[in-house]
Amino acid sequence: MNTSSTQDWNALDDDAFRALIRSRFEADYPTHLRYTSRRLRWHENGEWYRHMSAMGWIAPAWPVAHGGMGLSPTKLLIFHEEQERWGIGRFQDHGILMVGPVLIRFGTDAQRERWLPHILSCEHIWAQGYSEPNAGSDLASLRTEARIEGDEFVITGQKIWTTLAQDATHMFVLARTDKQAKKQAGISFILVDLTSPGVRVRPIRDLAGHEEFNEVFFDHVRVPIDHLVGPLNAGWDVAKALLGFERIHIGSPKLPQYALGILAKLAQLRGCHTDPVFKARFNALRMDIEDHCDIYARFVEIVKRGEPLPDEVSVLKILATETFQRAADLILETAGPAAQLHGSVPIGDGLVDLLGPFYKAMPASIYGGSNEIQRNILAKNVLHL
Numbered sequence: 001m002n003t004s005s006t007q008d009w010n011a012l013d014d015d016a017f018r019a020l021i022r023s024r025f026e027a028d029y030p031t032h033l034r035y036t037s038r039r040l041r042w043h044e045n046g047e048w049y050r051h052m053s054a055m056g057w058i059a060p061a062w063p064v065a066h067g068g069m070g071l072s073p074t075k076l077l078i079f080h081e082e083q084e085r086w087g088i089g090r091f092q093d094h095g096i097l098m099v100g101p102v103l104i105r106f107g108t109d110a111q112r113e114r115w116l117p118h119i120l121s122c123e124h125i126w127a128q129g130y131s132e133p134n135a136g137s138d139l140a141s142l143r144t145e146a147r148i149e150g151d152e153f154v155i156t157g158q159k160i161w162t163t164l165a166q167d168a169t170h171m172f173v174l175a176r177t178d179k180q181a182k183k184q185a186g187i188s189f190i191l192v193d194l195t196s197p198g199v200r201v202r203p204i205r206d207l208a209g210h211e212e213f214n215e216v217f218f219d220h221v222r223v224p225i226d227h228l229v230g231p232l233n234a235g236w237d238v239a240k241a242l243l244g245f246e247r248i249h250i251g252s253p254k255l256p257q258y259a260l261g262i263l264a265k266l267a268q269l270r271g272c273h274t275d276p277v278f279k280a281r282f283n284a285l286r287m288d289i290e291d292h293c294d295i296y297a298r299f300v301e302i303v304k305r306g307e308p309l310p311d312e313v314s315v316l317k318i319l320a321t322e323t324f325q326r327a328a329d330l331i332l333e334t335a336g337p338a339a340q341l342h343g344s345v346p347i348g349d350g351l352v353d354l355l356g357p358f359y360k361a362m363p364a365s366i367y368g369g370s371n372e373i374q375r376n377i378l379a380k381n382v383l384h385l
């Protein structure tokens with residue numbers, strides 16, 4: 001049942017809203033998909049998201065007028081906190097998190113009518129086509145080209161590290177539309193149907209044996225010109241506008257807290273919880289995670305007030321990912337020989353994937369702007385060095 005269109009979520013008291021969301025997640029989300037150590041594929045969690053779509057809960061941040069839940073910043077934080085608390089796997093959500101908000105802000109009425117309903121119904125699954133070989137941190141060096149021929153773009157080039165592109169039906173692509181202009185000035189934001197002739201998606205197998213990333217090749221791919229979002233050559237501004245409110249989620253303390261919980265259980269089981277060296281390292285990590293929680297709470301207050309996040313928010317991503325990596329490393333050290341086991345092993349009263357946090361923590365300091373880039377932002381924009 002679609003409850004969203006009839007319900008004024010923001011009229012609910014925060015605690016009542018939290019209880020309602022929590023009970024629904026706990027009752028409906030498949031237990032075997034909780035806290036997975038890798039990104040789930042669409043064949044694994046697509047059904048859950050179609051369920052969320054049917055309830056009208058698929059787009060919590062979108063305005064009601066566009067089919068979303070229209071949650072206030074506070075309610076939205078509660079929604080995400082409850083998803084994280086219950087270990088709900090993230091799906092291929094670039095359509096919800098990126099394409100929808102971009103179309104709502106920069107698209108035409110015709111584009112919104114055409115694309116938004118397919119995102120809400122989960123018929124269109126989107127991938128993010130930004131990074132290229134030699135254009136990651138320095139994204140503006142991208143070389144994929146979109147040439148205009150009549151009423152079409154002809155796209156040629158290559159993207160890389162494209163998360164779950166093999167499950168996507170569409171991709172939003174940053175492409176160079178003016179080779180003479182200075183770096184950022186000649187880039188456009190274009191929507192591409194991945195079934196178009198000339199598109200080739202090649203999965204990359206990672207250290208854990210999963211195929212989460214892809215290379216995507218474009219060989220003279222023809223795309224109607226009305227798939228351009230925002231003005232021609234203004235794609236950089238469109239892409240930048242996406243770096244707003246979401247920056248708080250990437251700095252959430254939930255993952256390090258989860259890893260610390262595994263570590264505490266494991267240490268009890270292996271009898272090292274009384275070892276002074278282990279205790280010193282564990283407590284140092286625990287206190288750093290607590291400090292992180294306090295800093296996170298300060299930024300949450302800014303979001304609740306509806307104010308834009310300042311550049312200082314970069315500190316959250318650094319703290320979240322580096323404490324997560326320390327916890328993941330300590331889990332492996334503490335596990336001893338069991339750390340070599342692939343998949344879940346019995347720990348205490350449950351099954352735990354000991355290598356899972358390690359695999360998940362490693363890339364976390366790279367995606368969403370690497371930690372070195374976050375440090376550059378802090379150095380330049382906050383400390384004015």
Ligand SMILES: Cc1cc2nc3c(=O)[nH]c(=O)nc-3n(C[C@H](O)[C@H](O)[C@H](O)COP(=O)(O)OP(=O)(O)OC[C@H]3O[C@@H](n4cnc5c(N)ncnc54)[C@H](O)[C@@H]3O)c2cc1C
Pocket residue numbers: 127128129130131132134135136137138160161162163164363364366367368369370371372373376
């Ligand atoms: C899990 C994961 C999912 C991803 N999903 C997607 C996706 O769906 N779509 C997409 O487009 N991209 C995706 N990416 C790519 C991601 O955006 C890039 O990996 C990231 O921008 C870094 O670029 P790079 O890998 O080319 O490294 P580089 O930019 O080459 O950096 C290499 C190293 O040099 C450091 N470095 C670079 N420049 C500087 C500098 N100016 N100062 C100091 N240090 C510097 C970096 O911090 C890094 O340690 C994903 C990446 C990961 C890990």
